[in-house]
Amino acid sequence: xxxxxxxxxxxxxxxxxxxxxxxxxxxxxxxxxxxxxxxxxxxxxxxxxxxxxxxxxxxxxxxxxxxxxxxxxxxxxxxxxxxxxxxxxxxxxxxxxxxxxxxxxxxxxxxxxxxxxxxxxxxxxxxxxxxxxxxxxxxxxxxxxxxxxxxxxxxxxxxxxxxxxxxxxxxxxxxxxxxxxxxxxxxxxxxxxxxxxxxxxxxxxxxxxxxxxxxxxxxxxxxxxxxxxxxxxxxxxxxxxxxxxxxxxxxxxxxxxxxxxxxxxxxxxxxxxxxxxxxxxxxxxxxxxxxxxxxxxxxxxxxxxxxxxxxxxxxxxxxxxx
Numbered sequence: 001x002x003x004x005x006x007x008x009x010x011x012x013x014x015x016x017x018x019x020x021x022x023x024x025x026x027x028x029x030x031x032x033x034x035x036x037x038x039x040x041x042x043x044x045x046x047x048x049x050x051x052x053x054x055x056x057x058x059x060x061x062x063x064x065x066x067x068x069x070x071x072x073x074x075x076x077x078x079x080x081x082x083x084x085x086x087x088x089x090x091x092x093x094x095x096x097x098x099x100x101x102x103x104x105x106x107x108x109x110x111x112x113x114x115x116x117x118x119x120x121x122x123x124x125x126x127x128x129x130x131x132x133x134x135x136x137x138x139x140x141x142x143x144x145x146x147x148x149x150x151x152x153x154x155x156x157x158x159x160x161x162x163x164x165x166x167x168x169x170x171x172x173x174x175x176x177x178x179x180x181x182x183x184x185x186x187x188x189x190x191x192x193x194x195x196x197x198x199x200x201x202x203x204x205x206x207x208x209x210x211x212x213x214x215x216x217x218x219x220x221x222x223x224x225x226x227x228x229x230x231x232x233x234x235x236x237x238x239x240x241x242x243x244x245x246x247x248x249x250x251x252x253x254x255x256x257x258x259x260x261x262x263x264x265x266x267x268x269x270x271x272x273x274x275x276x277x278x279x280x281x282x283x284x285x286x287x288x289x290x291x292x293x294x295x296x297x298x299x300x301x302x303x304x305x306x307x308x309x310x311x312x313x314x315x316x317x318x319x320x321x322x
Contacts, residue, residue, distance in 0.1 A: 003029040003036045004086035005054070006077055008094060009043040016159075016198045017092035017152075019052050023160040024152045025090040026053025027119045032088070039080045039171070041065050041073070050166030052159060058083070058171035064180065068096050072179035074103040079173040081108060081147065088126075089149045094197060095252075101149060111143040114151035134249060134272035153276065154197065154255040196247060199228035201258040202277070204247060206232040208263020208284060208303055212240035217307045218262065224314045230254065232264050248273035262303050266291025283307065 005025035007018035022038060029036040038049050039058045042065060046057045058080050065072060081089060089104070091097045093115060105112040115130040117138075125142045128150060132139040143150075196202060203222040205215065215229075222229045229245060236246035247254045248270040259277035263284060264270065271294050274280065282295040283306050292298045299306055 001032070002034050002084045002086045003032065003088045003090060004077070004081055004084055005036060005038050005090040006073075006092075006097070007038045007040050007043070007049060008092055008097065009040060012042060012044040014040075014043055014045065014048065015092075015094075017094060017154055019049075019159045020154070020157055021090050021092045021152050022049050022052040022054050023162070024116075024119070024150070024157045025088075026160070026162055027157075028088055028090065028150070029053070031120060031123055037080075037084050037086070039077060041076075046168050047166055051161055051163050053162035053164055054166060055164050056167045056169065059168055060171050060173065062172075062175070064175065067184045068100075069179060069182075069184070070096070070100040070103055071182075072175055074100050074107060075175060075179055076173045077104055078107045080171065083171075087147055089147065091149065091151050093151050093153050093255075097151065101151065105149055108147045108149070109145060110147040110149045111145040112149040112151065113141045113143055115153050116150050117153050117156040119157070120150075131276065135275040136272075155200070155257060155276075155278065156255065194222075194226065194228040196228045196230055196245070196252050196254060199256055201225045201227035201260070202230050202247070202254055202256045203227045203260045203262070204230035204232065204254075204264060204274075205235065205241075205262050206264030207234050207238075208265075209235075209240075214304070215241065217304075217311065221260070221307055221311050221314075224311055224318070225258075227258075227260075228256075232267075232270055261291055261295070262307060264291060265289045266294060 003025050005021050008015045025036040035055045037056045038054045041060050113128050116128045118129045121127045127142050205218045230247040231241040231245045235241050236243045249272040254274040255276035257278045259274050259280045261282045280295045281297045282291040283299045283303050287300045
């Protein structure tokens with residue numbers, strides 16, 4: 001018996017959530033008295049997973065799998081589960097994974113608990129704590145199937161250093177041609193910027209910025225903080241920013257360590273999508289804006305006055321501490 005973790009990568013480089021999932025897998029393996037094994041797809045630095053407690057890597061090198069394919073990835077992971085007699089499978093909570101895991105769960109006849117925020121509360125019965133009702137509450141969920149799949153929320157468990165010796169094994173699964181009846185013909189990604197999914201800090205703008213011509217200060221603040229940029233739904237609907245930056249319940253969920261909302265009033269759908277962020281800061285001229293009730297810190301003021309001063313102070317701070 002073992003614990004298997006699917007570690008996501010892009011262009012051969014592991015994503016941040018891969019190390020978080022690996023750390024969680026090691027914790028579960030320790031509770032079960034077994035080992036944590038990772039499966040990787042066309043990743044380069046497989047040895048780095050040993051820093052987070054992974055004792056063995058099933059290394060898949062396949063040109064057909066360079067682009068994510070939910071059915072093909074589910075098939076490969078299922079074969080790895082059978083090979084290693086894994087009883088618990090750990091995955092992240094990325095959009096790709098949430099698309100793929102139902103296929104995997106059906107194939108394995110496994111129970112699946114997404115949005116898990118802590119190590120299992122109990123092994124017998126296997127019980128995990130996860131967010132529910134758009135992050136407004138928690139559910140304590142038992143998984144009673146023989147094979148269990150756990151989806152770990154981003155930034156919930158963290159990366160835990162636990163260095164062990166690691167074995168790298170080439171794994172060549174059988175992939176049926178039917179898995180590729182649907183193919184990605186083009187992937188259009190923003191390059192050179194932090195992504196919303198992986199960013200520790202997200203700077204987001206709303207209609208209070210009055211137009212796309214004013215987005216320079218959002219991007220400058222994000223650059224100073226090493227943050228990703230995002231926006232509210234009305235902003236993307238107006239075409240001020242690309243839809244890929246729309247965050248909220250109807251856009252991309254955000255679980256960053258710091259979320260800064262500038263000129264965003266705080267519609268319920270937006271708040272639901274960003275409530276998993278650990279610290280929320282709002283800058284708005286309206287003291288009655290709903291976001292102030294959800295934020296940890298708030299500044300009542302004009303963004304066009306506050307943000308440039310904030311950027312200046314942050315630059316001074318960085319200059320004095322580098």
